Amino acid sequence: MSTLVAEKKKPVARGGRPAPELIFGDLWEFDPAPESADPKLKARYDLFIDGKFVAPKSGKYFDTINPANEQKLAEIALASAADVDAAYAAAQRAFDTTWGKMPGRERAKYLYRIARLLQDRAREFAVAETLDGGKPVKESRDFDVPMAAAHFFYHAGWADKLDYVAPGRRVAPLGVVGQVIPWNFPLLMCAWKLAPALAMGNCVVLKPAETTSITALKLAEIFQDAGLPPGVVNFVTGAGEVGAAVMNHPTPAKVAFTGSTEVGKLIMRSLAGSDKKMTMELGGKAANIVFDDAPLDQAVEGIVNGIFFNQGHVCCAGSRLLVQESVADQVIAKLKNRIRVLRVGDPMDKNTDVGAINSREQLDRIRQLVDVGVREGGEMFQSACRLPTKGFYFRPTIFSGVSMSHRIAREEIFGPVLSILTFRTVDEAIEKANNTAYGLSAGVWTDKGARILKLSTELKAGVVWANTYNKFDPTSPFGGYKESGFGREGGRQGLLDYVKLS
Amino acid sequence: MLARSPQAAFRRLFDEVGSVDHVGIEERVAKYGTRSIKKASKLWGLKTAVSMVDLTTLEGKDTPGKVASLCQKALRPHDDPSIPSTAAVCVYPSMVRHARRVLGSDTAVRIASVATAFPSGQAPLKTRLAEVRAAVADGADEIDMVINRGAFLAGEFAAVQDEIAAVLEACGDATLKVILEVSELETYDAIRAASFLAMRVIREGDFIKTSTGKTSLNATLGNNQVMLEAIRDHYLDTGIAIAMKPAGGIRTAKQALTFLIAVKETLGDAWLNNTRYRFGASSVLNDLVRQIEKEKTGAYQAPYYFSEAAESY
Incomplete structure (x- = not known):
């Protein structure tokens, strides 16, 4: 680790007195205040395909650890190409038979239900998010989980208003979409990607980041509780190869990726020439x-x-x-x-x-x-x-x-x-x-x-x-210029990336 | 003409001391409320808060008897001997001699008095100064004055400072607390500016204070933060450590702890004592004591176990 470099410029002392400094010492040390809610973790998480938790065809699992103490939290299924095939087949079936045909106002009911169930279990999710990802529980409690619920609520509101997404034009779902999300906001990115896709009538195969799969798979439990039709959302877990399989699969009409610019470029290269729609939300140096x-x-x-x-x-x-x-x-x-x-x-x-x-x-x-x-x-x-x-x-x-x-x-x-x-x-x-x-x-x-x-x-x-920074809202489109990607997420603009206009 | 207008005076002062963003301050102080203080750290915070209370009675119906009982409460807030006495009692000038009689001359509890035609300050300067001298002569250790808000809002900053200087002189050795009456200044920019006007006149160890407690809005985390930051900037600039007293509106132990967290994270350890930070309050004392007993025994006790508790249960 790099060594600490002392400040070179010390404030100049005046009139023989030492330069005034503030003392941030340990006069009033705070005792530990651990969040105690039960994250209700399973010892082993399977893939979520066609509404059910299923073991990976390879039978392989990998460990997910708590970065705060390097202890193992759970085992996560390692998906193979065959699992990704199964996930896409389930998504296509769901799109053809249930979700794609369902009136928007019916889809909205599921999304509202998901949002409410997530709110009901907010503390549990906050603790799970913090255990798996390392972010302060203060943030997962006050930002990640409420904002994830807000995304479902907001997009639920759009589901029955498709006629107003692009006035004067007919709006139809794209079909099946593939999504890959990063490890920095595991649950929030999940909601951020799923909510608009589902609201517009698409079905999804999503791969969470390999270090932070737990909250996505807990969200799958909520989908089951909400009675979401099988196959509408499918989670396949694993590292880069699984992500590549999700992105390069022939089924999806569109792929969405959030992650590094480096990987984003790889995906764009491999999909060049295909007719897949893409949105990329990549790096930044703001x-x-x-x-x-x-x-x-x-x-x-x-x-x-x-x-x-x-x-x-x-x-x-x-x-x-x-x-x-x-x-x-x-x-x-x-x-x-x-x-x-x-x-x-x-x-x-x-x-x-x-x-x-x-x-x-x-x-x-x-x-x-x-x-x-x-x-x-x-x-x-x-x-x-x-x-x-x-x-x-x-x-x-x-x-x-x-x-x-x-x-x-x-x-x-x-x-x-x-x-x-x-x-x-x-x-x-x-x-x-x-x-x-x-x-x-x-x-x-x-x-x-x-x-x-x-x-x-x-x-x-x-x-x-x-005069502020890092403020987010589901109603506000988010996305980049140049190598930070293209496409917008959130707001009305975000919906346009999940529909066919005619 | 333009350069001499009150507006120009404000502009110059704001430019000099810097502005405050309302939304940003509110966001900053909201974070203090999310701090979770437990066990030994909670006990330390509660006891420190007790030792910082200026136990106050400022009513038309105050009598020597009421003041005597306030002084006893200040000396001994509870039967529990580990609970410290409060920093001071705060009374009207006419009550100072009664407080002194009860407390005697050799006491840890100081006597503060709100002089200068409190709370409006709308009396001739001569009268206000005479009041200060009388209070000090009767035995007040500390004088809480109000600034001339009329002059401040009219941009007559020199007049505001001259009056503070005159009161300071009348105080002699007594500590001075300058009440800005923040609810009448209205904006955070004005509160910051007024803090600097006062701090540039008063001595190390003197206080700036939020409010009289006689208007609709008193101490809030927001105006406390603006004043703490002003004190910090003044200290780092001049080396002169000014003390701070939020007053009015702080009724619960939880609130008091949140204010102390603001002190800890803005000014640091050197301000976490009653020579640099005070609470102008009365009902908060029993809630602090109640919480201390709860930390020790694990159970809340009925109000009638606490002396002077007026609330029902």
Whole structure:
């Protein structure tokens, strides 16, 4: 692990007195406050095909672990090509016989029921999500699970209003769709992908990420409880090969992928020439731009929320801070004091702000890029918090003195690491913000409304947040420019990617 | 002409001390409410909160008898000897001598008095200063003054500061608490600006205070946060540590703990004591004591086990 670099510039002492500093010590240490709800995990999870949990044809299973302590949580079925075939056959059958023919208002009832059942079991799902993925239970409780339910509720509302999706045109479902989702928001991505597809009348084969399959398979239990017709949703689990089988299968009319740009490119290459529709939601290296007239304390809060939310495992994370030179020192000083009080540790503790990194592989990648940052001359600051001895953890880290050519300013780190760059003028800020292969999101912090409007048109990013960051809503379309992907998810725009227009 | 308008005065002051985003502050303080404080840390927080209470009675119907019983409660909030006395009692100037008689001269409980034509402050400066001197002469250790909100809203900042300076002088050695009356300033920007105006006049260890408790809106986590951040910025800039007192509206132990978490995460350990942070409140004391006993015994006790508990059960 990279060594801690002390701050080079100490504040200058005045009049013989030591420079004033705040003490964030252990005078009032909080006792552990573990969330105690039962996640109701099974020892072994099978594939979910045609409404039933079925053993994989190969008979093989793999372990899923808790990244907070590296202990095994459950065994997950490893799907083979034959299982993927079976899943697609079930989906096609469901589309032809039940789901595709069902009136929208009937489909809506199922979606509402799923949303309500998810709310009923919210704590159980929150704990399961945190165990499997490492995110703080505070976030899975207050964000992931409620937002997943919100997506089902919102799209349930659309199911009987297909005539208004594209006024003047006829709207029909595509048929069967294949979906592959990432490990950063396992349940939420599941809801995010499934809800619009189902509302529009499609049937789905979905592959969760291999490190975080549990909540998807728990969601399958809810589908059973809700009486969702067999085959409407099928889950096949496993790693990259299974994902490739789902994407490359001849059955789906459309595939949707959320994950890294690297894998997204592979998928696009393999599907080139086919008539499959595609949507891709890929990486990001978002600029969070702070102007000198911004309310600085709130901007700092937004910076923290932008990069340390979900340990920075967020495709739209504000991983590049662009701060106007005249306030850079002030913002960095405030940011350091804010980071000092972030609580890093056991994700199951209700007071934890930053939890565990999702996997050893991801932790290695973060360490590697942080080492590159140090070697390239970035000035690193890390919070001094104690980390648990077992499990995958990384301290909240900021790099100042970064320039556009540094790798940590260009590559997606997907961890709690912030690169700080400065700018002098509005145009320079726009130029630097757009100087990236990505274009998923951006943040603007200023008291000037006109400037917000100017930047929101000139920034090449799918989402531009003004004086806030990482705000999501099912009604708001989300998606990227350039190598951050194409297609939109959420809102009316998101529905259009799951229908045939005629 | 333009440069001398009240609006320009505000603009200059806001530019100088920085602005506050309402939505952002509300979001920040909402996070304090999600902190879960258990066991030993809860007990520490509750006891610390007791030691920070300025036990207050500010009613037209106050009598020497009422004040005497308030002082006894402040000295000994509960039979449990591990519960500390409160930081101070807070009374009208006419009651200071009665409080002093009960508390004596050698006591841990300080006497605070709301002088300066509390709560409106609408009396001639001469009268207000005379009131401060009288309270100090009668034995007040601390003076809670109100700022001239009329002057502040008219952009006459020098007048606001001059009056604070005059009161400060009248205080002598007594600690000064400057009440901004946040509900009459209305915006977070104005609260931050007024905090700086006051802090630039007062001494290390003097307080800024949210409110009189006599208007509709009193201490909230939001205005507490704005003032804590102002104190932090002033301290890092000048090295002068100003103390903070939210007053009014804090009725439950849970609320008090949430305010303390804000202190811990904004100003740090050096402010987690009653020389740097106080609660202007009365009913919160019994709830704090009730929660302390609950932590110790595992059960809530009936209100009649707590002295001066007026609420029914």
